[in-house]
Amino acid sequence: MKKISAILLSFSLSCFLSTTVSSLAWAGDQSISTQESKQLIGSFYNQYVFGNEELDNTDASNWGTQKFLKKLKQDYEYDCESDDCYAAYALRTGAQDGDGTSSVTSITPRSNGWYRVSYRDMGWKGVTDVKVVGVNGIPKLDDYKFVSSNVK
Secondary structure (H helix, E strand, O other), X not given: OHHHHHHHHHHHHHHHHHHHHHHXXXXXXXXXXXXXXXXXXXXXXXXXXXXOOOOOOOOHHHXXXXXXXXXXXXXXXXXXXXXXXXXXXXXXXXXXXXOOOXXXXXXXXOOOOEEEEXXXXXXXXXEXXXXXXXXXXXXXXXXXEXXXXXXO
């Protein structure tokens, strides 16, 4: 009887945990909610990707991991007179001209901390996947990959 109770308790606990963690994005042992991840991505796009603010060493580590920041530095295409040139524009279509505003239209969870970001970039449609991880319980951008656009 004790074995059956232990098995039922174990099964119930595993069912509870599997449903509880389904809304969390895991990164090692640090987890963050989908809502926190979406908020981070949306804010980064509003401020740096489509906004007028430039990402620099003053606050870059608040937004991304070293991996993310290194990739943004490598993607920077212009002359950089300091060590804090980040290509936030790498997370958009690359359109130089267009009609319309630029804004995120949706952020959809994928797997393993990845999110699909759909947006309008000066009227052009674009999609970029962005990865979010938890670092000491704080959500951080960790990677990105351009998916598609209708820029001709």
